[in-house]
Amino acid sequence: MMEDDKTAGRRPLEGIRVLDFSRVLAGPYCTALMADLGAEVIKVEPPAGDDYRHIGPFRGGDSLLFQSVNRGKKSVVLDLKSEDGAAAARALAAECDVLVENFRPGVMERFGLGAENLCAACPRLVYVSVSGFGQTGPNRMLPAYDIIIQAMSGLMDMTGAEDGPPMMAGDAFADVAGGMFAAFGTMVALFDRARSGRGRHVDLALYDSLVSMMPVAACRALMAGETPKRTGSKHALSAPFGTYGAKDGSFTVAVLNDRLFAKFAAAIGMPELAGDPRFASDSLRRQNEPALAQHIESWAAVRDVQSVAALLSEEGIPAAPLSSVPEAWASPQAQARELATPVTHPALGTLSVPEQPVHFSGAPRGGRQAAPELGAHTDEILQQLQKGEAK
Incomplete structure (x- = not known):
């Protein structure tokens, strides 16, 4: 300045x-x-x-x-x-x-x-x-x-x-x-x-x-003629894009395209998932999200939330542990x-x-x-x- x-x-x-x-x-x-x-x-x-x-x-x-x-x-x-x-x-x-x-x-x-x-x-x-x-x-x-x-x-x-x-x-x-x-x-x-x-x-x-x-709900209602339904802590249109369980809590992950999904599959030690026809596109992954979630949570079940989030983040995959409101306000990022x-x-x-x-x-x-x-x-x-x- x-x-x-x-x-x-x-x-x-x-x-x-x-x-x-x-x-x-x-x-x-x-x-x-x-x-x-x-x-x-x-x-x-x-x-x-x-x-x-x-x-x-x-x-x-x-x-x-x-x-x-x-x-x-x-x-x-x-x-x-x-x-x-x-x-x-x-x-x-x-x-x-x-x-x-x-x-x-x-x-x-x-x-x-x-x-x-x-x-x-x-x-x-x-x-x-x-x-x-x-x-x-x-x-x-x-x-x-x-x-x-x-x-x-x-x-x-x-x-x-x-x-x-x-x-x-x-x-x-x-x-x-x-x-x-x-x-x-x-x-x-x-x-x-x-x-x-x-x-x-x-x-x-x-x-x-x-x-x-x-805006996402508006697009679906006004242009696609759809009625958005409740999907809990999972994204309505994409997968894996939501909250999953680990050994000591929950973490979130956001995968929005095929390239990132291939990186994600490799990061969790299951590169074959990228070639599975059930998971060949974003819409198919969302359609088959329960089966995909089983793979993710079997991998995460033996790992703590912090290590899961750190490993995925290091690979360039958006991921984070769930924070309480006090934890969010006290975080180094909020302080900075x-x-x-x-x-x-x-x-x-x-x-x-x-x-x-x-x-x-x-x-x-x-x-x-x-x-x-x-x-x-x-x-x-x-x-x-x-x-x-x-x-």
């Missing part, structure tokens, strides 16, 4: 001000990504606070879940049902670049904070609406949590053991997908504003986001990539908090603030408004 590079030491979103009316997960995840990158995020909360302040796990009475997805923000308490609270929110919106909300359609309009009114009053404002099903369509008014979206998107129907019931994925992927696409939409609208001088209303649905996050960095909380001390994963040249990682106490910045922000110094 050149010493005179103007980007050195600067986070990409410094100078961008975000007014965040969102709560729970999807919207706050979106604005947390922006806060990580230097945006000033003003979180507007009702007097009782974001629901996530009251959901565990807890430490010392503070929600660690709230800490995770509201890092680096400022908290302002406003009662939007009151005339003064709504007026203060409108005044704040006029001083911000981005507004993010995740109420049901129509709620912000009732507060006098709808997109049409605010974007007319503030033409440069990027107004981001995050909801379960978007601002249009027959389901627009339905309540939606992550599990509802997983159920309706098809993800749950194709997740689980082949002979078992549908299963929910292990984390709130609909909310996270929505938060990611909301951040993406915000950045596109800001980029366009730099050229046009005008903001846009960004309409983001969790349902749309999760459906769009499954600084996926989590420390923040200091006035009551909880030092917390290791996730950080957005993209690395930008010249932009530092870490050095962030903990999530705010409820209303910690109310007086500061409102006083700035009264003095005309909000931005």
